[in-house]
Amino acid sequence: MIAETVCSAVSVAGLGIAAVTAYRKRFLAAARIAAYSLVPIGLVMTGAVGWLANTAFSPTAWAGFVVLGGAWLLFMVTRAVERRSGGTRKERKAAKAAAETQAVAPAASAPSLGQTARPTAAGPAAKPGSEDFSDIEAILKKHGI
Secondary structure, three states, X not given: OHHHHHHHHHHHHHHHHHHHHHHOOOHHHHHHHHHHHHHHHHHHHHOHHHHHHXXXXXXXXXXXXXXXXXXXXXHHHHHHHHHXXXXXXXXXXXXXXXXXXHXXXXXXXXXXXXXXXXXXXXXXXXXXXXXXXXXHHHHHHHOXX
8 A cells, every 4th residue: 555655656756857847848858757757657557566565575475586596596506517617427528538539640650749840951952761760759759759
């Protein structure tokens, strides 16, 4: 009863302000103020204010809001953890296996872990296979490069 009276008073006051604004030849602003002032009385007429008043003072409704908030929080935490860890256990295993197979090229003699081939100092006159690099390759393999 009190909520309906307050909403009606707010609507009447808003319409009064809209009338004063229209008298000052600011019709667009007056129409906007009138639209805003009709919202509270419209809510009273539809019964939304009564429903809101019954919900606001109901402990069961507040407990329901708490349960919904907890469910939302749990959902968001599980999504954040899933994104950080990379998905489910099967997805993490598949990603790890894929990373291991991509770390070494299939026909490579040594692991290719992101190192690029350096151009040789010899010009185009040098023939491939003319020098023996087996001792250098052995040293590099020994050090894991």
